Amino acid sequence: MHVTLPDGKQLDLPQGATALDAAKAIGPRLAADALAATANGDLVDLMTPLPEGASITLITKKNPADAAPVFRHSLGHTLSQAVGEFYGRKGYPREAVKRGVGPSIENGFYQDFDLPEPLKEEDLPEIEAIMREIIGRNLDITRADVGKAAALEQFAYDPYKVELISELPDDEPITFYTQGDYVDLCRGPHFPNTGRLPGAFKLMSTSGAYWRGNEKNPILQRVYGVAFATQKELDEYLHNLEEAKRRDHRKLGRELELFTIDPLVGKGLPLWLPNGTILREELTRFLREQQFQRDYQGVVTPNIGNLDLFRTSGHYQNYSDSNFSPITVDDEQYMLKPMNCPFHVRIYASKPRSYRDLPVRLAEFGTVYRYEQSGELNGLTRVRGFTQDDAHIFARPDQLKTEFLSVLDLTVLVLKTFGLNDVRFRVGTRDPESDKYVGDPAQWARAERQIIEAVEEVGLPYTVEPGDAAFYGPKLDFVVKDVLGREWQLGTIQVDYNLPERFDITYTGEDGQDHRPVMIHRAPFGSLERFVGILIEHYGGDFPLWLAPRQIMIIPIADRHNAYAETLASEFKAVGMRVEVDDSTNRMNAKVRSAELNKIPVMLIVGDQEEARREVSVRERTPEGHKERKGVAFTDLLAELQERYRTRA
């Protein structure tokens, strides 16, 4: 057989040769340094026969990060082996530890176990130490093909492995990987020797996980680890974790008094405190302005509606699991609204519509209620009652693409305003295999095509995810990366041919006949709760001036300056800015510290010098620390801050 090397050279090798054979054929140094390889772009290990004619590259200790999924997988095995030894030392037989799956994942690996007694977090350092011992033993990792019968016999004690093996085809060989006395059923790939595994790993946590992810199955104990090619990367990762903790919106939400969640009110039902309410109001004001420019019309609809409304829309039938139970009043049933669209459809239907009226764009900051599983609730990012920046566009089919593009444009503008420049789009399309979708497949295909055309026109990266559509139509989700590189799903745009059908809404066309409009559902923020939660973490609580709940703190140096401070404050208030005077009996240093801790972006320090000349001394928070300007004329500063607020700079 032959393989092709990166420089285009062909290499002749005996049949069944592995990447290690290829490396040896090139040179002994390379063979000694090799860790893994790629064949036709896929990661492979050094022990597996290469496919005939493959283009291969070798991964060596010079670029170990390229083999990250491989060493993470091998570390997973090493974890598995270490846990076996850990229970062995406690006196359990080796059969007592049963194993689920253990793949490599982003940044690390995990392994599921069925253990004779639960593993505690305190045990992790000891297990990690055993892992390092195993690495120190320099065990060769070998690969072997075994027949199905022999495989079943070898793992007879482990029902999970038996289940996995049973499902493999009868005629194909089953691969085992062995390191020392540890053997596991595994497809690979793996490192050639435990001694080559990087030391930059750490066991992080344990948790429960259902066998094969199905909640009807037994729960296994999962151990998570992170692993990198170098200590530097591991340190960076751990530092980012710390940073994420520091920015946690639940923590900042409490410290900055943005919101609270009170068990007496109900879980998943956040209370917006005065400071958080300012954030919300600034966001809605911003979006209202943008929507006004784009000819949206505001509407307001109630929080509950007749059950028949939701029967007609299909929400009652299709989402029965995640609706709040209906409320019976007199002889009628009502439901808390899980979506605003049925109400907007009825507003559309409230009068005859001409083709000249379309598109009709109805917008509402509408609060909806969904019964999320209690384990899913999380701060502001996953709640049971939330306000969508919702709008529904009723358009003629020929207007769909223009409207869709205009919505995309608005969305990109919104995200850029918050410095969320790293955006990708996810097109959720229908899974032809599934029957959860309603409507005509031809219409689906048309809508999917139009979405993809629109996204391509905008030129931003996108992926297509079959099976990710809503039941009534394809959708486009926006996924942004925040400053820490974490991905968040924000708003969504959905094309809907179904609801107009279900509610039988029409418009009169040029031809005098009734025609069916198409609907676009869209929410650039998604929900205000979630968006604010993400913004808190994105900014780490350091909001730009226009969003900051507390914009300006005036700090009199001594209390004889309080009156002057108050006159300045009233001028800021007159132009609608949020200002306070710190007239506490603290010293100035403590006042500065307090304003810093409260992340107030602008501090104005006023003493004798400032008062005499109607000046202020400005201290502003910056990402690097702070910036001071002394002897600034107050009228200039007022104009400057007012302009920054107005332009949302």
Add this chain to the structure above:
RNA sequence: GCUCUUGUAGCUCAGUGGUAGAGCACUCCCUUGGUAAGGGAGAGGUCGUCAGUUCAAUCCUGACCAAGAGCUCCA
């Protein structure tokens, strides 16, 4: 919803089978100060809730409530 962990003052957290402590925040007094903590005093808790064991429970047991991590889910 499931598994595990946690629940002590507004916040962060010590602690004990004999009904509780620190720091910060808060209130008051002194201090009138120049860019991240001046000093002193005081107030503040049914130790998540309800049962049980015990002479005695914040501590042990159970149930419930809530939170956290993970799994499953997300129009």
